[in-house]
Amino acid sequence: MKNLSEMRCSEFSELINEELIGTAPVWNKLLVISFPFPWVADINESDTFYKLFNKKLKVDHIKSKLQDYRIQFVSPDKDYITEGLFRVLLFIRNIEDSKFSKFEKMEFDIPEEKLGEFLIGLTDSNESYLNDYMLKPNKTRDLFVCIHASRDICCGVAGVPIYKSLKEKFNDYNISLTRVWRMSHLGGHKYAPNVLDMPSGRLWARFNSSNIDELFGSSVKPKQIFNYYRGSIGLNSPYEQVLESYILADSQNLEYKTISNIEMLNSELAKVTMERIEDLNNNKTVFSGFVKLNGYTKSIDCISGAEKGNTPKYEVDFFKKLT
Numbered sequence: 329m330k331n332l333s334e335m336r337c338s339e340f341s342e343l344i345n346e347e348l349i350g351t352a353p354v355w356n357k358l359l360v361i362s363f364p365f366p367w368v369a370d371i372n373e374s375d376t377f378y379k380l381f382n383k384k385l386k387v388d389h390i391k392s393k394l395q396d397y398r399i400q401f402v403s404p405d406k407d408y409i410t411e412g413l414f415r416v417l418l419f420i421r422n423i424e425d426s427k428f429s430k431f432e433k434m435e436f437d438i439p440e441e442k443l444g445e446f447l448i449g450l451t452d453s454n455e456s457y458l459n460d461y462m463l464k465p466n467k468t469r470d471l472f473v474c475i476h477a478s479r480d481i482c483c484g485v486a487g488v489p490i491y492k493s494l495k496e497k498f499n500d501y502n503i504s505l506t507r508v509w510r511m512s513h514l515g516g517h518k519y520a521p522n523v524l525d526m527p528s529g530r531l532w533a534r535f536n537s538s539n540i541d542e543l544f545g546s547s548v549k550p551k552q553i554f555n556y557y558r559g560s561i562g563l564n565s566p567y568e569q570v571l572e573s574y575i576l577a578d579s580q581n582l583e584y585k586t587i588s589n590i591e592m593l594n595s596e597l598a599k600v601t602m603e604r605i606e607d608l609n610n611n612k613t614v615f616s617g618f619v620k621l622n623g624y625t626k627s628i629d630c631i632s633g634a635e636k637g638n639t640p641k642y643e644v645d646f647f648k649k650l651t
Contacts, residue, residue, distance in 0.1 A: 337518040337636070338482040340628045342534060346518070347625070349573045350566035350642040352531040352559030353515050358431070359397040359450075360417040360472070360511075361443075362404040369479045371401055371512050381444030390444075393451045401512040402472065408507050413437040416461075417470070418450070419526055421562050427605065428562045429585040430527040436461040471498075471544065472511040472524040480517035481630050490521040493537040494544065506544075518627055519558060528582065529562035550576045565590060567598040567619040570642045575604050575615055578649065583607040596621035597645070617647040 335343070361377075368374050378387050402415075409415045416438055419431035438446045438461050446461060473491040477484025491510055498506040514522045519533035525544075532543055535556045543553050554577045559569030568588045576582070587603040597620045604613045624638035 335628065335630075336482045336485065337480070337628050337630045338486055338520045338534075341518040341625075344625070346639070347641050348519055348533055348556070348558045350559055350570045351516055351519065351639065352561050352563075352566075352569055353398070354564060355398040355561045356421045357397045358400065358417075358419040358526075358561075359394070359447075360400045360402055360419070360509075361447075362409055362415040363401040364404055367401055367476060367478055367512055369476075369513075371399060380440065381448070390448070393448055397451070400472070400514070402509040405507075405509065407501060408509075410437060412439070414440060414443050416443075416446070416450075419529075421529075426587050427585045428560075428588070429607070431529055431562065433465075433527050434458070435463040435466070437463060467505060468501075469506045470526045471506060471508045472514070472526065473508065474512070474514040474517070474520065474522040474524075475510045476513040476517075479513040480520075482517045482520040483513065483522070486520035487522070489537055490523065490535075490540075493540050494523070497540055497544070516558065522558075524561070529560045530582070531558040531561060532556050533558050548582060550579050550582060563588060565598070566640065566642055568600055568602070570619045570644060571600040571602055571615065571617045571647070574617065574644060574647050575602060578615075579604065581608075593618075612651070614650040615648065616650055618645040619643070620645050 363377065371377070372391065378390060381390050416436040418434045421428070422430060422432045436446070450458065471494055473487050473494060474483045475487040475491055491508065494508040498504040498508055501507055511524070514524055516522055516533065521533065521535065523532045525532065533556060535543060539556065543556060554573065557573055557576065559566065560572060563569050563572060568590055572586060584607055585605040589601045591599045593599055597618060599618055601614065601616045604615065619642055622641050622643045625641050626638060627636045628634065629636040
């Protein structure tokens with residue numbers, strides 16, 4: 329067995345069997361921008377990116393404009409993007425009558441000299457900018473694979489082989505209607521590889537190329553993929569993510585809407601009630617459970633092997649299908 333100083337943080341996380349569920353971030357607006365390598369460790373500190381904006385605008389002003397958006401880069405892919413254009417994908421959390429199913433997507437092709445102006449117009453809800461560059465709506469599935477090695481080596485070592493396997497599986501975009509992108513840091517490099525499945529918002533991790541069909545094929549069995557699930561970025565809290573994972577394992581497929589209600593009983597215990605509405609037949613099932621904070625898990629630094637922070641872990645204290 330390797331010493332801690334020889335381990336990557338993802339190897340240590342798997343060794344101690346760290347729980348994945350409840351570790352997904354919560355994002356309401358995801359802004360994805362095609363941007364060529366190299367990427368700095370912190371995308372929000374990329375001078376090259378900010379130089380694309382109107383030079384009269386200060387970086388702090390630009391950041392304040394974009395603060396409500398989670399910004400991610402993807403590497404330009406000639407299979408999906410016309411040369412000389414920047415692709416921008418905007419995913420907005422869709423909540424209709426308190427139901428969450430998937431994110432609404434808008435897609436744009438922007439000339440380089442217009443990118444900064446467009447993004448500022450986008451944050452100002454300037455519809456003229458949207459209409460000028462918006463692409464025809466589509467039902468494409470986007471798989472975003474974190475390969476951001478300059479942020480953490482685990483994402484490069486574990487993410488790149490997964491990207492290649494997924495790219496090979498979905499090599500004919502016109503048939504599969506699935507695109508596979510190399511993405512900047514998704515968060516949680518110790519769970520690498522990380523793949524964000526959009527527009528569903530599901531985040532998958534800690535699997536290998538032999539699991540590709542099992543996770544992303546046409547006949548997914550939720551019970552079999554339960555252990556690779558970090559949670560949905562469209563739910564409001566890790567408590568709800570944890571309970572929803574139990575609902576996922578109880579489901580026949582991944583196509584359902586959820587209505588979630590959470591009541592914090594104290595700082596570490598929540599009562600969560602969640603309704604599952606099947607997309608195919610509109611059947612409704614109600615689940616209830618108590619989810620509690622159950623301590624913290626240690627992490628290590630990839631370079632030094634030193635302990636690095638603690639991650640909350642959660643467990644279901646009670647779970648019941650009501651109807």
